[in-house]
Structures are given as structure tokens and as C-alpha cells.
Amino acid sequence: MTRPENQRLAGEATELIGAVSGLLEQLTDMRSAQAALTASATVEHGRITVVADATGAIIETVYAEGIDELSYGQIARATVQAAQAAAAAVARKHTALLAPIEAMRAGMPAPIELPPDLAALRAQLPEPARAPLTPPAERTAGETRAGQSRILDR
Numbered sequence: 258m259t260r261p262e263n264q265r266l267a268g269e270a271t272e273l274i275g276a277v278s279g280l281l282e283q284l285t286d287m288r289s290a291q292a293a294l295t296a297s298a299t300v301e302h303g304r305i306t307v308v309a310d311a312t313g314a315i316i317e318t319v320y321a322e323g324i325d326e327l328s329y330g331q332i333a334r335a336t337v338q339a340a341q342a343a344a345a346a347v348a349r350k351h352t353a354l355l356a357p358i359e360a361m362r363a364g365m366p367a368p369i370e371l372p373p374d375l376a377a378l379r380a381q382l383p384e385p386a387r388a389p390l391t392p393p394a395e396r397t398a399g400e401t402r403a404g405q406s407r408i409l410d411r
Contacts, residue, residue: 270286283358284358287354291355292387293311294310294354294410295309295311295316296347298340303321304324305321305332305336305339306321307342309347312399313348316392
């Protein structure tokens with residue numbers, strides 16, 4: 258016969274394991290969504306647009322009609338300005354995307370407080386997906402451009 262206090266502890270452990278497993282599933286979904294994040298910024302009255310990926314790297318730069326009215330220095334400064342604005346925008350999206358996980362993490366016990374058996378759950382954490390290097394308009398669902406060579410990759 259099992260003691261009531263052991264049954265209670267076993268029930269609490271089961272609930273904790275369920276919560277951690279649910280968190281791991283959410284982390285997997287969040288990492289996929291995070292890798293797909295992009296943001297764009299447009300400057301110089303719509304003449305320069307830069308798109309940044311989840312890491313803040315530039316994945317696309319578009320120079321529109323009227324760009325020839327700017328000097329090379331103005332184009333360079335505006336391109337950097339647009340890239341910085343796009344990187345800041347993608348960082349804000351990233352923070353907003355992870356806000357629910359951060360809130361949940363704040364309510365979870367510290368790793369040192371967990372039983373040793375739960376450490377095995379850490380091995381289930383997914384590897385971060387690498388953000389695609391293709392412009393958003395050229396992507397297809399699940400597309401990986403591994404093995405393909407682009408001029409910019411050389």
C-alpha cells in the first residue's frame with residue numbers, strides 16, 4: 258500500500274513532467290517561428306528597402322526608382338540606416354514572440370530544484386533552426402537551399 262504523501266508527491270512529479278514536456282513542445286514551435294522572422298525598413302522616401310532575417314542579417318536590399326538622385330554616400334548611409342531599423346524591428350518581433358515562454362519560465366522551478374531524472378528532458382530540446390538566407394518572396398514552405406549556390410554565397 259502506498260502512503261498518501263508519496264501518492265501526492267508522485268502526482269506533483271507527474272504534473273511537473275507534463276508541464277516541462279509541454280514547454281519543450283512550445284519551444285520547438287517558437288524556434289521554428291523565430292527562424293522564420295523577418296522585418297523590413299524603408300528609408301529615403303521609399304527608395305531604399307532592407308529586409309533582415311531573425312538574426313538581424315540583411316537578406317534583401319531593394320533600390321527603387323529615383324535612387325539615382327542620391328549620392329553614393331547618401332545611398333550607403335541610408336542602406337545602413339535601413340538595415341539597423343530592420344534589425345531592430347526583427348529584434349522587437351523576437352522579444353514579443355518569446356514573451357509567453359519567458360513568462361512561463363519565470364514560474365518554473367530553477368534547474369537545481371528539479372529531480373535529477375528531469376535533466377534527461379534537456380536532451381529533448383530542439384536545435385535552433387538556421388534562418389533562411391533567401392528573400393521572403395522566394396521562399397516556399399519547408400524550403401532549404403542547401404547545396405544550391407547563389408552569387409552572394411561565393
